[in-house]
Amino acid sequence: MKKIIYLFEFIIVHALFLIFRILGYKTSSNFGFFIGKTVGSIFRSKSLIVKNIEKSKIELKNNSYDAAKNILGNYGRIFAEYPHLKNFRNNKLDKFIKIEGLKYLEKIKNENKPVVFISGHFNNFELMAMQIEKAGINLATIYRPLNNIFLNKTMENIRINYICKKQIKKGRSGTRQVLENLKRGYSIALMVDQRVTEGSKVIFFGNPASTTTIPAQIIKKYKCDLVPIYIERKNKYFFKMYVSEPIKVSSKKNQGEVSLFINKILEKMILKNPDQWIWSHNRWKN
Secondary structure (H helix, E strand, O other), rough: OHHHHHHHHHHHHHHHHHHHHOOOOHHHHHHHHHHHHHHHHHHHHHHHHHHHHHOOOOOOOOOHHHHHHHHHHHHHHHHHHHHHHHHHHOOHHHEEEEEEEEEHHHHHHHOOOOOOOOEEOOOOHHHHHHHHHHOOOOOEEEEEEOOOHEEEEEHHHHHHHHOEEEEEEEOOHHHHHHHHHHOOOOOOEEEEEOOOOEEEEEOOOOOEEEEEOHHHHHHHHOOOOEEEHHHHHEEEOOEEEEOOOEEEOOOOOOOHHHHHHHHHHHHHHHOOOHHHHHOOOOOOOO
């Protein structure tokens, strides 16, 4: 039964992707926002988003329910923009993205020393790894495969062809690949905002949250610099990506302290635009 549902989802998504290609980038993005706001709660729990926002105790410009609608709308925009990632990759949509901190990417490229890029699922998160690789940096990204086996193949193809050629699946075998790529001089990029069963409980917005320890492990073992990156959406279709100066993490910090430091960085990113982070990750689940 589950495979039938997955196949149905696969057909619907590919039909929508075809429509989005025909509509063009801007119209697709607007249509995706409409879809996300109106039916997004079918796929992502609005109540969980509201619960997470309230648990974090952050201040919003509007109430948490209105914020949840915008967050689901942003989900829709990201979804509708997938068919246009190819044009971001081949520079046809360059005018829609600006990068602050290109000098740091150039420095990382020239020094040819692996770093750990960290970020979260902001709007549109797929563009970050793409721009790092386009800057000439040898990069491998860690991702979590979709549950839908049919759609996962589609997403893997998009990511390998247009986002980052080296894709590493989360898991034990993925950890081995991370180490192999580090030894070959590849930097590692990963999202640090998802709940992970193999992680540790680390404070995040004042509460213990399941947190990946992979970046802390890499930094401790391989003495890699930490490079936070962030992207925000401006005026619906435009993006600004921020690349931070590489941070040398003190060797005196233990794994837990490094993970807490990373969570604090993530908090600051989220507070810039709370509506642009995907709040449906159940980070605080017991």
